[in-house]
Amino acid sequence: MLRTAIACLLFGAAVLLAQSGAITGSVTDMDHKAVPKAAIRVKNGATDASFSTESAANGSYTLSNIPAGRYTLSSFVPGMMPYQQDVAVFAAQTLRLDFKMDDFQSNTTGEDREFYATLWYPKEQPGRAPRARGGKPDLSGVWRPALPSDWGHPEPLPWAAAKAKEWQDNNAKDLPQSRCLPLGMDLITIVTPIKLVQTPKLLAMLFDEGDLPRQVFLDGRSHPKEYPLLAWAGHSIGHWDGDTLVVDSRGFNDKSWIGFPSHPHTEQLRVIERFRRPDYGHLEMETTIDDPGAFAKPWTYKKVLRLAPPGEDVEEYICNENNRDLDHYVGR
Numbered sequence: 001m002l003r004t005a006i007a008c009l010l011f012g013a014a015v016l017l018a019q020s021g022a023i024t025g026s027v028t029d030m031d032h033k034a035v036p037k038a039a040i041r042v043k044n045g046a047t048d049a050s051f052s053t054e055s056a057a058n059g060s061y062t063l064s065n066i067p068a069g070r071y072t073l074s075s076f077v078p079g080m081m082p083y084q085q086d087v088a089v090f091a092a093q094t095l096r097l098d099f100k101m102d103d104f105q106s107n108t109t110g111e112d113r114e115f116y117a118t119l120w121y122p123k124e125q126p127g128r129a130p131r132a133r134g135g136k137p138d139l140s141g142v143w144r145p146a147l148p149s150d151w152g153h154p155e156p157l158p159w160a161a162a163k164a165k166e167w168q169d170n171n172a173k174d175l176p177q178s179r180c181l182p183l184g185m186d187l188i189t190i191v192t193p194i195k196l197v198q199t200p201k202l203l204a205m206l207f208d209e210g211d212l213p214r215q216v217f218l219d220g221r222s223h224p225k226e227y228p229l230l231a232w233a234g235h236s237i238g239h240w241d242g243d244t245l246v247v248d249s250r251g252f253n254d255k256s257w258i259g260f261p262s263h264p265h266t267e268q269l270r271v272i273e274r275f276r277r278p279d280y281g282h283l284e285m286e287t288t289i290d291d292p293g294a295f296a297k298p299w300t301y302k303k304v305l306r307l308a309p310p311g312e313d314v315e316e317y318i319c320n321e322n323n324r325d326l327d328h329y330v331g332r
Contacts, residue, residue, distance in 0.1 A: 073086075182256065265289070
């Protein structure tokens, strides 16, 4: 009986392996040097199954026993630009995928990998989330920017996909900020600190990079219907769902970039954000992008902001129309 059970288990394992594949490769930087300790994950959007590993000292990695299917492979290294690519895993086959992690394009001395790693990962601040007078979590504070922890899976329409590829191939030279225009409500929380000031009827958002402040109205009002409001940050109204603040924003112009890597959008854009402060030092943000003019269906991504060190605040930032930095942006 025991031999039969063992035989069945071995047979089942063999069948499972026969239905699975693997991904192997190496991770390098822009100078073709090995990148160790790169967090690598593949996720199946249909089954929600995910598999993770970390690159070795020589940059090599292997993900084994992955059921056949389509996955999104993503990699993250503190201080470097994240990497993402769709891949197909076939049964009993090993996919070879070598990829390169890029540094952020910067013209400022000192803004290296260590700078960005420190920016996104300040020292943890433990404790319970503070509560406002009405009993809801108080989201107030200065929050460091963050890269998405869950990228979602945007499905851009052909024209939007072509425009996104054009931006990527041109090293994001046409980023609105390079012309002293706002980054927009989406990208701003990836690259610059944000200050939240919460009152019973209003959540104010102030930014470090000169973007226009956002107002989230919590007084029960609706979106304006009398005129077409086309703004960089749209019009935002919010309500509480338990301890989660749900913010509905509409009325955007079509000039900002959204997502990371970035995509274009239309004036049909609607953004739903969910803010949750699970403890003192973290702010969870879940963002759903809904734009039938640019995407086949809505898509959602998540990120976690960390509370800035005590005493840190947003600063004044001015970008003039005669911005001389634009000539230094390197396109292709």
